[in-house]
Amino acid sequence: MTKPEEYFHQLTTEIPEVASGNMFGAxxxxxxxxxxAAMFWKECIVVKLHGPAFDEALRLKGACLFEPMEGRPxxxxxxxxxxxxAKWKKFALASAExxxxxxxxxxxxxx
Numbered sequence: 001m002t003k004p005e006e007y008f009h010q011l012t013t014e015i016p017e018v019a020s021g022n023m024f025g026a027x028x029x030x031x032x033x034x035x036x037a038a039m040f041w042k043e044c045i046v047v048k049l050h051g052p053a054f055d056e057a058l059r060l061k062g063a064c065l066f067e068p069m070e071g072r073p074x075x076x077x078x079x080x081x082x083x084x085x086a087k088w089k090k091f092a093l094a095s096a097e098x099x100x101x102x103x104x105x106x107x108x109x110x111x
Contacts, residue, residue: 004082008040015092017100024068029092033103037096041066044079045088047095057091060084 001009005027012020012029018037021030028039039046046066049057054076057063062081065073080091 002043004043004085005040007082007085007088008038008045011038011045011089011092014089015096018096029096031096031100033100035099035102037099038092041068041079044081045092046077046079047091048076048099049078049091049094050076050098053091053094054078057087060087 008027009020012018012027015029015037018029018031021028021036023036023039024041026039026041028036031037037048047057057078057080058065060080062083064079065075066077066079067073078091080088
């Protein structure tokens with residue numbers, strides 16, 4: 001396990017009301033509503049942000065919109081390199097708070 005990955009797992013234990021999970025086959029932090037708040041991807045943390053936090057994260061050197069497939073960025077998701085690990089917790093907390101407010105999806109009934 002790399003140092004960035006170890007740090008991501010450590011943060012998962014420090015962020016209130018999140019649990020380990022998987023998203024796109026990668027380690028993630030899930031909130032109680034089953035939504036992913038952050039994930040570990042290519043030695044970076046990926047977080048869902050809005051407003052000033054989103055703008056601040058994107059201004060970090062090397063940060064970018066998250067693209068799980070090249071050319072298909074995910075709106076509101078920012079990929080932040082390990083070089084900014086000192087800010088990972090701040091953004092993971094902001095993401096968890098944002099995601100906790102989202103409604104849990106319910107399975108569609110078959111007709």
